[in-house]
Amino acid sequence: MLNTNPPAAKAQDKLISHRVATLPPSGIRKFFDLLSSMEDVISLGIGEPDFVTPWHIREAGIYSLEKGYTMYTSNSGMPELRQELANYLELHYGVSYHPEHEILVTTGSSEGLDLALRAIINPGDEVIIPNPCYVAYAANIILAGGIPVIVPTSQENNFVVRGKDIESRITKQTKAILMGYPANPTGAVMSKKEADAIADLAKERDLLLISDEIYARLVYGVEHICFPSLPGMKKRTILISGFSKSHAMTGWRIGYVAADRRFIRALTKIHQYTMLCAPTMTQMAAIEALRNGESDVEKMVQEYNRRRRFMVKRLNEIGLPCFEPKGAFFAFPSIKATGMSSEEFAEKLLLEEKVAVVPGLAFGACGEGFVRCCYATSLPNIEEALNRMDRFVAKHKPRRK
Amino acid sequence: MKEILEILEQNARATPEQISAMVGKPVKEVKRIVKQAEKDGTILKYKAIINWPKLEKEDIWALIEVRVTPQRDVGFDAIAERIYQFPEVYSAYLVSGTYDLSILVRGKNMQEISTFVAEKLAPLEQVQSSVTHFLLKRYKEYGETYHLPKETNKRLPITL
Numbered sequence: 001m002l003n004t005n006p007p008a009a010k011a012q013d014k015l016i017s018h019r020v021a022t023l024p025p026s027g028i029r030k031f032f033d034l035l036s037s038m039e040d041v042i043s044l045g046i047g048e049p050d051f052v053t054p055w056h057i058r059e060a061g062i063y064s065l066e067k068g069y070t071m072y073t074s075n076s077g078m079p080e081l082r083q084e085l086a087n088y089l090e091l092h093y094g095v096s097y098h099p100e101h102e103i104l105v106t107t108g109s110s111e112g113l114d115l116a117l118r119a120i121i122n123p124g125d126e127v128i129i130p131n132p133c134y135v136a137y138a139a140n141i142i143l144a145g146g147i148p149v150i151v152p153t154s155q156e157n158n159f160v161v162r163g164k165d166i167e168s169r170i171t172k173q174t175k176a177i178l179m180g181y182p183a184n185p186t187g188a189v190m191s192k193k194e195a196d197a198i199a200d201l202a203k204e205r206d207l208l209l210i211s212d213e214i215y216a217r218l219v220y221g222v223e224h225i226c227f228p229s230l231p232g233m234k235k236r237t238i239l240i241s242g243f244s245k246s247h248a249m250t251g252w253r254i255g256y257v258a259a260d261r262r263f264i265r266a267l268t269k270i271h272q273y274t275m276l277c278a279p280t281m282t283q284m285a286a287i288e289a290l291r292n293g294e295s296d297v298e299k300m301v302q303e304y305n306r307r308r309r310f311m312v313k314r315l316n317e318i319g320l321p322c323f324e325p326k327g328a329f330f331a332f333p334s335i336k337a338t339g340m341s342s343e344e345f346a347e348k349l350l351l352e353e354k355v356a357v358v359p360g361l362a363f364g365a366c367g368e369g370f371v372r373c374c375y376a377t378s379l380p381n382i383e384e385a386l387n388r389m390d391r392f393v394a395k396h397k398p399r400r401k
Numbered sequence: 402m403k404e405i406l407e408i409l410e411q412n413a414r415a416t417p418e419q420i421s422a423m424v425g426k427p428v429k430e431v432k433r434i435v436k437q438a439e440k441d442g443t444i445l446k447y448k449a450i451i452n453w454p455k456l457e458k459e460d461i462w463a464l465i466e467v468r469v470t471p472q473r474d475v476g477f478d479a480i481a482e483r484i485y486q487f488p489e490v491y492s493a494y495l496v497s498g499t500y501d502l503s504i505l506v507r508g509k510n511m512q513e514i515s516t517f518v519a520e521k522l523a524p525l526e527q528v529q530s531s532v533t534h535f536l537l538k539r540y541k542e543y544g545e546t547y548h549l550p551k552e553t554n555k556r557l558p559i560t561l
Binding site: 026028031032035036041043045046047048050134135184185302306307309310313314356358362363379383 | 404408419422423424425556557558559560561
């Protein structure tokens, strides 16, 4: 619940940096502990695929160990992997990156995000982020010495941040806009028109865009807009992505950053002093994923899509209205009709019906009144969870006076 | 239509209501498509996959490679039909390579299968030779694994 309820300043441990000491912990810690102590819970609170990494990719990882690929690679990542990434980005989004100078392989997109922010922020620089958004954005900005500036989004706009809302928050200190579409927690995607408006704004006001496109491959019935593919945007966009969601590889920790060489040079400096390189075994698996993993992605997307339609339909039926999420694997229904706060809803639902969802407040103040339900779980699980939620909502329907 | 069939292929007991929600089509439409597919033979049958080895009452199975002489006008089809009509034959395929028909035969015991081969299959005029392989263990069928434990949940209960 970053930035929503800053904790009262406590007596500080002098050995811990002020910045870290005052950084609020993740808002779901208490909830997590409660959940861990319970049995037979159906969790819709997970943020990763339920598929195991496709076998041929796992097998490539095993093979690399068998062959003794246990040494460092180049800081930037294996040349073959960077070449495959360049091909992949060209093929899917029509953006050309030079494999040697414009691509950096990272340990997950999380590292990419951290590097990007640390590489561009001077103390006091402002970075604009939408709200609600992925929990790490604000924390990473603060840790890099910057100031997160929040732009609210709402269900009326399907939780897509609007250019004009960003514009009114631009100051002399504004350095960049950081956003991620398709979005966690809302499942929102950005249309070409909406993306163009933001691209125009970035060009007009000379801002940098950090675009977290980790969910790019998980879109349903729409085309993903890759920011650097928009005219004039490649040189001012730092594209962050990875294999976790597209190829069900969360635990492998493998991602990448693609950007103009001056950014990649800066990011690589930090990366070489902190991470050295992404794990070698993981890079070998990623090469296999790019070379032969396309049909796996398509299969998973098809399966997610069925579950998505099912979940959204049921949520609307049981009185938790939900806009159609066209990306990622989350639905973000409104729980306002129950009269409960999102935390109260999530906690009661867990205790009474043993279904876990994530309170929207965990993703920022604008997430209040909503909960995040992940459909990356089996259909029978989704069905049972929604039956329980149906019972729960009916029981707690506020009585009309 | 393809998507509906794929869902049924994964789970034959998916109800029209469930399928309707998954594919975003009205229930009525789903029912009509399924009925049509049943009628025109696109859906052949609904069956359960039984894990017989679990009950230790498994039948004996054999995979038989058969070399045959194709016949004028009908090629392999006539002899294939002569063979697959036997109730002992569970599956039959025409294959490329060093033999022609690959048939899967099911019997209560070894005796039953050897009788089938010796008395029914081998004496057929077009059958040149056969090689019988008894199945020792089944690992995976119809895309489902038999012996490996199901993938257990290794995910944390909640992640952001």
